[in-house]
Amino acid sequence: MEKAVIFLAMQEQEEMASVAETLTNAGYTTSVFSSGTDLLCQLKFTLPDFLLMDISLPDHMSGIDLCRMIRDNPETRCLPVFLFNNAYDEINEVLSYEMGADAYIVRPVSPRTLLARIKSLLRRISFYQDLSEKDSVLRVRDLTIDPARRVA
Secondary structure (H helix, E strand, O other): OOOOEEEEEOOOHHHHHHHHHHHHHOOOEEEEEOOHHHHHHHOOOOOOOEEEEEOEOOOOOEHHHHHHHHHHOOOOOOOOEEEEEOOOOHHHHHHHHHOOOOEEEEOOOOHHHHHHHHHHHHHHHHHHHHHHHHHHOEEEOOEEEEOOOOEO
């Protein structure tokens, strides 16, 4: 799998720049957004491979609400989402998972741990995509139909 495109929306601009640098140095392509609204607008034009967002965003949009909107949209519902929070809060953690987050991460988190968690989830997604593509090919005697490639 080629390196993923990751969208970031975080409240603290310095921290977002640091996370973006870590991801870029690991070979990922990153796009940073100054608000949840900006990120949501960009999703209409570009679908990333991964989303990293704060629970509290600069435009006072909740990362939890943003996650719910992403999950409600058929075009974006399968995107992996990690939500960050500055302190552990059981209510926010439970709400994050109930709204569809794949991980709730309390800061500070080490760059190596964050990269490992991203790689782990992307590896699992890639595995299931590969499995799905293999299962979609239909073979009957001399006829092979591959809907993913639109060939028969």
